[in-house]
Amino acid sequence: MSDPRPFYITTPIYYVNGTPHIGHAYTTIAADTLARWQRSRGRRVRFLTGTDEHGQKVLQAAVARGMSPKQHCDDIVTVWKDVMRGLQISYDRFLRTTDDDHVAVVQGVLQRLWNEGEIYKDEYTGWYSAAAERFWTEKDLVDGRCPDTGLAVEKITETNYFFRMSAYRERLIAHIETHPDFIQPGSRRNEVLGFLRRPLEDLCISRPKTRMSWGIELPFDRDYVTYVWFDALLNYLTGAGYRPDAPAADATWWPADYQLLGKDILTTHAVYWTTMLMALDVPLPRHLYAHGWWTTKSGEKMSKSLGNTIDVALLCRSFGLDAVRYFLLREIAFGHDGGFSYEGFLTRYNADLADKLGNLAHRGLSMTINWLGGVVPELGARTSAEDELVARAERAVETYTQALERLQFDEALEGLWDLVRAGNKYIDTEQPWTLNKQGQTERLGTVLRHVLEICFVAGTLLRPVMPGKAAELLSRLGRTEDASEAWLREALAGDVAHLDALPVGDALSLGEPLFPRHKEFPEPLASALAPAPAPAPLVSEPKKEEKKVTKTVSPHDPGEPITYDDFARVKLRVGRVVHAEPHPNADKLMVLKVDAGEAEPRTIVAGIRSKFAPEDLVGRNVVIVANLKPAKLRGVESHGMLLAAGGAEVVDLVTVDAAPGDVVR
Numbered sequence: 001m002s003d004p005r006p007f008y009i010t011t012p013i014y015y016v017n018g019t020p021h022i023g024h025a026y027t028t029i030a031a032d033t034l035a036r037w038q039r040s041r042g043r044r045v046r047f048l049t050g051t052d053e054h055g056q057k058v059l060q061a062a063v064a065r066g067m068s069p070k071q072h073c074d075d076i077v078t079v080w081k082d083v084m085r086g087l088q089i090s091y092d093r094f095l096r097t098t099d100d101d102h103v104a105v106v107q108g109v110l111q112r113l114w115n116e117g118e119i120y121k122d123e124y125t126g127w128y129s130a131a132a133e134r135f136w137t138e139k140d141l142v143d144g145r146c147p148d149t150g151l152a153v154e155k156i157t158e159t160n161y162f163f164r165m166s167a168y169r170e171r172l173i174a175h176i177e178t179h180p181d182f183i184q185p186g187s188r189r190n191e192v193l194g195f196l197r198r199p200l201e202d203l204c205i206s207r208p209k210t211r212m213s214w215g216i217e218l219p220f221d222r223d224y225v226t227y228v229w230f231d232a233l234l235n236y237l238t239g240a241g242y243r244p245d246a247p248a249a250d251a252t253w254w255p256a257d258y259q260l261l262g263k264d265i266l267t268t269h270a271v272y273w274t275t276m277l278m279a280l281d282v283p284l285p286r287h288l289y290a291h292g293w294w295t296t297k298s299g300e301k302m303s304k305s306l307g308n309t310i311d312v313a314l315l316c317r318s319f320g321l322d323a324v325r326y327f328l329l330r331e332i333a334f335g336h337d338g339g340f341s342y343e344g345f346l347t348r349y350n351a352d353l354a355d356k357l358g359n360l361a362h363r364g365l366s367m368t369i370n371w372l373g374g375v376v377p378e379l380g381a382r383t384s385a386e387d388e389l390v391a392r393a394e395r396a397v398e399t400y401t402q403a404l405e406r407l408q409f410d411e412a413l414e415g416l417w418d419l420v421r422a423g424n425k426y427i428d429t430e431q432p433w434t435l436n437k438q439g440q441t442e443r444l445g446t447v448l449r450h451v452l453e454i455c456f457v458a459g460t461l462l463r464p465v466m467p468g469k470a471a472e473l474l475s476r477l478g479r480t481e482d483a484s485e486a487w488l489r490e491a492l493a494g495d496v497a498h499l500d501a502l503p504v505g506d507a508l509s510l511g512e513p514l515f516p517r518h519k520e521f522p523e524p525l526a527s528a529l530a531p532a533p534a535p536a537p538l539v540s541e542p543k544k545e546e547k548k549v550t551k552t553v554s555p556h557d558p559g560e561p562i563t564y565d566d567f568a569r570v571k572l573r574v575g576r577v578v579h580a581e582p583h584p585n586a587d588k589l590m591v592l593k594v595d596a597g598e599a600e601p602r603t604i605v606a607g608i609r610s611k612f613a614p615e616d617l618v619g620r621n622v623v624i625v626a627n628l629k630p631a632k633l634r635g636v637e638s639h640g641m642l643l644a645a646g647g648a649e650v651v652d653l654v655t656v657d658a659a660p661g662d663v664v665r
């Protein structure tokens, strides 16, 4: 039934030091599905997402591109918005931490907490990790390095501003203990309680502008900006309509029903965020849900810094957006980690979508169109086979509804697929083709009507997960008007599970298969995954017996002719150098980050240090061999190589006036 209580759901806001990848898509698609689901249940929904634009990482990314931080953010944010549009994310607000209303909220909160003595000034000595943008204590360090990034830390003594976080430790423990569903899943709740059992320090919430100026100024000390997390977490209140000088109850959407986050940012949300809210006298969110990570097959977290992420846009172009949304939510239980593989994707796509749901729809529609005039047939007398189907449909709707309310997307979809599988089996046992041959038209109509009704249940329930394909399926069943949210609410609250909802006589249409079966990876994925050619060193090591001969070969000798096909295997692309630094363990090597128009800049290690300094390289558009097998060069993995002129010594780089990602032939 319709529930008038509004529903507020948030995703973390994403750093704009890079472009979106599978991990970001995952949180956002999960939140989008819940937002769509709650809207379809009749609730007024506020769905907030956005970008985290301040801080050192973003500043560094901007500097590497030779832009001001704001210019860089304005540019990258368009990529994020495009990706969200491509994923059909139905957010109500896309908040940027550089938005004026957010800056006003952050400054208002800082001023209030300062006036109330919740913030104080102190001198602090700690180990600062520029990569993690935070201080660590001596005991936090692992082998003298940042425990989060493994990178070097610097001992810094600094005067800073601190939030009295420690004062709220007991209250927070009590809240978590008395609200068992507050932090989900349960294992994460225990993790936070474990963390809180140790002494809790106050939180350093400022950075002197002399060290890092890209942030929101402290209103009571213009020489400082606020710590990026203090700024970022408050986005959830800005997006809820909160104003620091008004009562918390005036914030229309607060408290949030669900705040989704990855498990790596659990402490910042479950401890920093909650204590900030307590200091502000604002109620805590109803639920914090920490999901797991997409990893490589070998269990390594996919991340932009490791350069091992999946290009979601490529996956969508190859299999369709809805298949990607389905896979991400179906493959792993929300809250657990899961390994991604393209083979796994193809297998599930074929098994669940092509062979089960797509097949059911195609069989039901084509037989009705061929034998019964292409309209929804009358329901005749039901036998025990149909009674069993109705019982399954009721179970599927119930399971789906219950599981989605608990964010168990995989369980919800599995519950629905139980019905879809039963539908296919029903066709096999009832054999409509035999009924048709025998002229048993009434029974044939009853059987096919049940198949169509199951498709109708699937189309209805799948709308939040697969908005496009579900609407397509419903329209083939003659339900073009069913896009309205009100209708969906009624269908769910009403009799959709009774398998008698479709109006008799409505026209059906067959269309192309909803999910065509793929024996192999479809394009463009197939090309992207084509095996890289064996690494062909530019100067090949001469075979023993050839040694004498090669000694006499002139360097200008072009060598053995190759065919065009040989050449075509080498994929040359334009790449813009966005960052360059000397290799930590090799004098001749430079480690570059090269934007080749892909989701993430790639790391390329090049032997060009004798000729170039980092500042000579950043901003240059070079030509790279994009499909060279990755290789570790003195401990740093290189993904490709640059084309350069010269023999043993590099003379110059091949540069072009073209955009990153452009093909070079």
Ligand code: MSP
Pocket (backbone or CB within 6 Å): 011, 012, 013, 014, 015, 022, 023, 024, 026, 027, 052, 232, 233, 234, 235, 260, 261, 262, 263, 264, 265, 292, 293, 294, 295, 301, 302, 303
């Ligand atoms: N800006 C902060 C969040 C501030 S919220 C007030 C941040 N940004 S992020 O861009 O680095 O990451 C955002 C989200 O993406 C996190 O929830 C993170 O867990 C998620 N993912 C990043 N990589 C991931 C996977 N490989 N798998 C699943 N999600 C992961 O942190």
